[in-house]
Amino acid sequence: MINRRFFLGSSLALSGTLAMPAVLRAQSGPIRLGTLTPLTGSGGAYGPVMASVVKRAAEEINKAGGVNGRELLILSEDDQTNPEAGLRAARKLIDVDKVAAIIGTWASSVTTAVAPVAWESGTFLTTVSGADSITLLPHRGFLVRTQPNTTLQGRKFGEFALESGAKNVTFLSPQTPFTDSQYAEITKVVTAAGGKTTKLVYDDKKTTLRTEVDSVLRGKPDAIIMGGYATDTAILVRDLYRASYRGKLIGFGYAVNKQLVEALPPDVSEGILTLSPSAAAGSNGYAHVARLAGMETPDTYSCQVYDQISLVAMALGLGRGDTGTVIRDNIRKVSQGGGERVDTAVDGLKLIAAGRKVDYDGASGPCDFTETGDVTDAKFRYEQVRGGKITLIKIA
Amino acid sequence: MEALLQTLVNGLVAGSLLAVPALGFSAIFAVLRFPNFAIGALATAGAYGAWLANVGLGAPIPVAVAIGFVVAGLAGVAVEFAALDRLGRAGHLMKAIGSLAVGMVLENVIRFAFGNDLKAFDLPLARDIVFGPVRIGPQQLASVGFALAAMAAFWAFLSLTSLGRSMRAVADNPNLARLKGVDPTVVALVTVFLGAGLCGVGGTLIGLDASLDPLTGGRILLSVFAAAVVGGLGSIPGAVVGAFLIGITEEMSSLALAPAYRLAVSFAVIFLVLSFRPAGLLGRAVR
Incomplete structure (x- = not known):
């Protein structure tokens, strides 16, 4: 759940940025990313931990200097494990908060409802849903999933x-x-x-x-x-x-x-x-998520959203931008194709800043994607x- | 044939569980003249009260059911007098919409207090008893017993006590009742307490049969509404008849149709009944 202090803080930060002149706003200020997880409904057992893992991962990245010197601001919404509520929340994230990416949709029905508004607005969507139909949507590359179909x-x-x-x-x-x-x-x-x-x-x-x-x-x-x-x-x-x-x-x-x-x-x-x-139990990434989530054996969804925020941050770092299009164009350049193996965004961003090629292997698995956005391998x-x-x- | 008989039994059990909250819903409608859509959340509140008594304090199931009744009744009275009564000045429609909103608030308060996880009563799960071609669970038999007892007690209250008679008088003709010296506030308070309490019993019985989560009551809201409408809104025996009709039809339909069409079947029943009897099976024409 969104706690009050976080909500106040992010609202303040948001109103601050909105008050800036438009040109300045595009270049500086925090990079806004959204989480859309089921805080209530059937997925309510997973969503809150997922949202908090993303938030903590972003805090780590911010502490290490952010993405190209800009902080990540995470805005959390509840999809209620319900397509209609999920769509409303997604519209709020896209239209009001102007996020570059939405991370973590869980139920396939929610993802199916949210995906079109995401790709139409050029917002990148990362999901843990498994339905085959999702990656078959005409999403023009604005969608990847870390869950096997x-x-x-x-x-x-x-x-x-x-x-x-x-x-x-x-x-x-x-x-x-x-x-x-x-x-x-x-x-x-x-x-x-x-x-x-x-x-x-x-x-x-x-x-x-x-x-x-x-x-x-x-x-x-x-x-x-x-x-x-x-x-x-x-x-x-x-x-x-x-x-x-x-x-x-x-x-x-x-x-x-x-x-x-x-x-x-x-x-x-x-x-x-x-x-x-x-x-990927036993991997460094998995142990890292365990620390972030404060539990010994984090579930696969927490691991997946950790990988998603890490990949999004590195793609933004590599593309030196703050939009969904930048993420789309760069995510596969940091997730696969050889390069130095990294399992956290903080390490990855350092290497990227030094001009090196990285290949992320995360807490949920190797995180290599097909053309349509499916993961190629899963245990x-x-x-x-x-x-x-x-x-x-x-x-x- | 075997399947038909078993489905009929399942439908009767479903109907008796549905009848208790439908009775509460209809009683509130009869006296206060608005559909109280908060009953789903009130049923959930009662069920959580019963669960706390059972698991937290070790109360036996009959005591827990009684506590479910009281908790939901008090919650219903609180909701009525804290929020709905004020909205009532703007008309019945506003009150109905308000009850929908209050229901959502209540559901989320429960979610905040107890979390989303499934809760179960401290009750061993027994295998069904088989009578020839038909099987039925001991817990279901007990639940049907509780449901019948609650309905009988409510009926006795309405016909044997002076407060019950006042309630029926207000339901029949509020102005005449007032002229005869019946205090409408007291009657409204008692009605809401009893109506919401019955919903709490319904929620508890469902929690006993399945398990408990913040949406338990919300899931039956539409079926309860359907039962009350089919029986005739505001008609007490109508609510019971409607509940059995909806319960049996919903189960029977799954023999012929994909079970996913369950709700569509309830609404087809409403459509059919209201086409021929616009006031419902046992309702009176609206004046």
Whole structure:
């Protein structure tokens, strides 16, 4: 959440800059960047930490002299995990705050709503959303994501279900921008191995999913892949338990998270398998984010937004500017293509100022992007709930 | 056939849980003549009160439900007299809009105090009991019991106490009631307390069945509204009938339609019912 002192401070700084003559404003004063994360709603468990990691990373950069001598000013908004609220907040960041980049949109539905206003206004958007459709938008290069797309995630889900011994797999999910692409990919993998799949889309606002569970269990699945977020997944898991379902349950790491496991009795959550894109645990960048976030094992989204602010800062440093276009034109020059390996923006900016080429490898992974803005490589974290605790099986 | 029977049972359970807040909503409408959209947040407030009593103080579930009733009732009275009453001078529409805003404020106060995380009551989760082709959870049976008890108590209050009779008098004809010496402020206060309290019970029962987060009450707001409208706004038995109708239709529809169309089905029911009976199933024509 935005604290009052920060809000006052940034408002003062903002009104100060607005009072300057226009020409001066373009050349000096802080470089404004926005975070748009879910401080409330289904993503509320992640958004606040994400926003604070970005803010702390910017403070570090500012302490080390800023970007080409200019401070970074971070303005935080809440997308409420809701496309309509997200779009309103994005408009405020773009039209009122005039940010060069928006960092951290989380839900795919929010990113899909926000992306067009970002690229139309020349604002750079960095996101942790996974839906395939996002990088297929005509974004003219104004978008990158650090999260592997859902085609890749769907394939991993299918393989994970097969690995756990399942042949009859059901996909139970609310309607999200990735429901269809994910199901298609799961089906491809499972049918190739001689299994079969079915799908049921439910309404995630329902307070009970008994009828949906009944209808799915009539097909006698031996694995159910859950595509929802934490709140509806909690209801689903409870209703599956009540219905005495004893097959495998596989969910997204962001849905079957610590909060969900704590909200369920241990025998209900026992054995649920989860899969999530993995941060580069063990890397310097990861340890750095752990310090910034004040937690031992920061989640992948905090790591991803740390990489995003770092890349944005270095791209601005290299392009010697303060606009989204500068970020677009330079981000791949600092993220990939060889050069000195760096894992913080502070180191990277120093090397850039000395005229050297850098290649950023961050807390979430190598951060190399395709033409369309997808990450080229990602690792996944496989976990299982055992005795009320989420236990790591493997990272692969 | 088996599926139909099971779905009917699920619908009856959903309907009974919906009926309690629908009753509260309709009672407030009957006496104060405006749709109080803060009931979603009030239901959440009651559920958090019950959760605190249960998890924090170790109160057993029936006591927690009662505390949920009192907390939501007091919150409802506070909201009415701190904000809505003033807005009422500008008309019922202003009051309805105000209640929507107050609901949002209340929801965010809850979020600020308790955070976004899911909360669960201190309650073991039991496997369903199977009766032939139909299965039902012990917790659901208990919840239906609580819902029926709350409705029965409310009905008894309305028909057996003088305060209850005054409430019905004001609902019937406020001017006549005033002439007969019924104090409208007292009646309004009692109505809001009981109506909001019933919403709190509804929120608590949903929290018991699923889990609790700041949006728990907000999620049922539209269905509650639908139930009250179908039954006839302001009609007490109508709210109960409407809740069962909406609950059963929403569940039944998922046999034929994709479950994502659940809300559309409720509104189709409203459309159909109001096309033939503009005042709702048991409502009276607006004078």
